[in-house]
Amino acid sequence: ILLFLYFLFIQTVTTEDVTHQKSFTGEQVWRIQPATKQHIKYLRTLQKKYLDVLDFWTLPSSVNHNVDVRVPNHLQKKLKSSLKNKNLPYATIIQDVQKLIEEERQSMVKDRKKRSVKSENPSAEFNDFILDSFVSHQEINQWLTNISSQFEELCSTFDIGETAEGRIIRVIKISLTNSTYKNQSKRAIWVEAGMHGREWISPVTANNIIYNMITMSYSDRCVKNLLEAFDWYILPVANPDGYEYSRSRDRMWRKNRRLSEVLKRPWWSAYYSHSFQRNKYRYCYGVDLNRNFGFKWGVVGTSTNPCSEIYQGPAAFSEPETAAIRDFASAVNNDTQIIVYLSLHSYGQMWLYSWGYTRQRSKDHKDLRYIANQSSEAIFLASQKRVQYTVGPAARTLYASSGCSDDWAKGSLGVKYAFTLELPPSDTDYQLNGFLLPASAIPSIRETTWTGVKTMAELTLAA
Numbered sequence: 241i242l243l244f245l246y247f248l249f250i251q252t253v254t255t256e257d258v259t260h261q262k263s264f265t266g267e268q269v270w271r272i273q274p275a276t277k278q279h280i281k282y283l284r285t286l287q288k289k290y291l292d293v294l295d296f297w298t299l300p301s302s303v304n305h306n307v308d309v310r311v312p313n314h315l316q317k318k319l320k321s322s323l324k325n326k327n328l329p330y331a332t333i334i335q336d337v338q339k340l341i342e343e344e345r346q347s348m349v350k351d352r353k354k355r356s357v358k359s360e361n362p363s364a365e366f367n368d369f370i371l372d373s374f375v376s377h378q379e380i381n382q383w384l385t386n387i388s389s390q391f392e393e394l395c396s397t398f399d400i401g402e403t404a405e406g407r408i409i410r411v412i413k414i415s416l417t418n419s420t421y422k423n424q425s426k427r428a429i430w431v432e433a434g435m436h437g438r439e440w441i442s443p444v445t446a447n448n449i450i451y452n453m454i455t456m457s458y459s460d461r462c463v464k465n466l467l468e469a470f471d472w473y474i475l476p477v478a479n480p481d482g483y484e485y486s487r488s489r490d491r492m493w494r495k496n497r498r499l500s501e502v503l504k505r506p507w508w509s510a511y512y513s514h515s516f517q518r519n520k521y522r523y524c525y526g527v528d529l530n531r532n533f534g535f536k537w538g539v540v541g542t543s544t545n546p547c548s549e550i551y552q553g554p555a556a557f558s559e560p561e562t563a564a565i566r567d568f569a570s571a572v573n574n575d576t577q578i579i580v581y582l583s584l585h586s587y588g589q590m591w592l593y594s595w596g597y598t599r600q601r602s603k604d605h606k607d608l609r610y611i612a613n614q615s616s617e618a619i620f621l622a623s624q625k626r627v628q629y630t631v632g633p634a635a636r637t638l639y640a641s642s643g644c645s646d647d648w649a650k651g652s653l654g655v656k657y658a659f660t661l662e663l664p665p666s667d668t669d670y671q672l673n674g675f676l677l678p679a680s681a682i683p684s685i686r687e688t689t690w691t692g693v694k695t696m697a698e699l700t701l702a703a
């Protein structure tokens with residue numbers, strides 16, 4: 241028997257190692273349309289009950305706000321009949337999650353091939369590679385270093401911290417030194433991306449912003465102005481461990497990868513709990529970094545359960561990533577006042593502003609709304625496909641959640657303009673893809689986001 245068990249053990253360990261990647265074959269994503277308060281309540285109970293079975297891509301918030309949820313095979317039948325029972329309509333928006341993951345991977349392979357064909361200019365090729373595909377954290381960091389030594393009068397990099405798995409959190413600063421703009425003292429714009437592992441469109445969009453700022457700094461009058469008036473600090477991957485884990489192991493990974501806390505339960509409790517699935521583990525990996533910032537930490541839309549996707553962590557700023565951002569951004573802010581804090585997420589095509597933790601208006605509500613509206617209007621007008629962002633305060637437009645970086649920037653640092661973008665898709669070609677975009681979707685998203693960011697910065701300049 242012992243030999244048999246040993247064999248079984250080896251078997252499971254090695255199969256895990258061979259496949260590496262978690263498979264999502266047959267898993268679906270459903271778009272549920274809650275129409276009553278009861279529906280919302282019910283969705284929230286589902287969320288708790290199936291904590292590590294159901295993956296909510298959008299959290300339940302209020303009536304008529306759709307909720308996207310990933311449903312594994314074994315729950316589909318059961319959930320279907322419960323939804324029917326509750327009179328809750330839904331549509332299947334992704335038939336097979338694995339299929340989309342494979343298409344995404346294919347699109348990246350094609351990209352690599354295309355690049356290896358044309359290679360007269362190796363540095364240009366390296367740029368294409370970074371700007372047109374979903375590349376590794378290491379490649380992004382290397383590129384940040386390369387490009388800032390290539391444009392050393394314009395750029396510098398700062399290593400602001402190290403993750404649990406030893407990856408470097410790197411920020412690039414783009415600035416025209418010694419410049420003055422209409423004799424104003426300089427202010428700073430902070431752009432942060434890649435806070436959630438699986439939101440791959442976010443880091444690549446940040447890289448494109450970096451590239452445009454740098455290469456257009458002399459040729460484009462407007463960009464030059466923006467660099468004279470502001471120091472730009474851009475962090476493309478705020479959660480390197482989560483990003484890499486989503487690339488190599490679990491495409492749906494959101495949190496960081498620190499083993500933060502062992503559940504305070506005796507070891508045998510797992511076997512006696514009423515839901516074996518839910519309490520299978522005594523520990524779980526990862527904190528939701530966008531619930532870990534120390535402003536209104538743990539107030540709403542967060543979880544104290546380490547196995548939850550929105551686990552807030554054992555304490556505010558308990559994580560190396562959030563602590564690094566806090567320390568560095570505070571130091572920048574003491575030196576050069578940060579006027580905009582922009583956080584790039586996906587998906588939903590929304591231009592959100594603070595507050596996210598409360599439905600109450602901030603004192604700058606009108607100014608925030610103005611810039612968000614104008615920026616998304618500019619996107620709408622400039623885009624061929626008429627990309628239309630939804631605009632509003634985060635808590636009302638998306639859902640309420642606290643401990644997020646945008647609210648922290650506003651509430652603790654005093655940054656006036658705190659925005660979160662939920663990047664496309666929503667009404668573009670890939671409106672039902674969620675996090676799983678082919679690389680071919682990057683160019684149009686880079687164009688629209690660039691238009692939005694430029695407009696936002698110009699309006700800030702005038703404000």
Ligand code: ARG
Nearest residue numbers: 530585596634641644647660
């Ligand atoms: N998708 C983001 C998250 O869940 C949205 C954050 C919006 N900002 C906020 N303060 N709630 O983390």
Ligand code: ZN
Nearest residue numbers: 436439585586
């Ligand atoms: Zn996110």
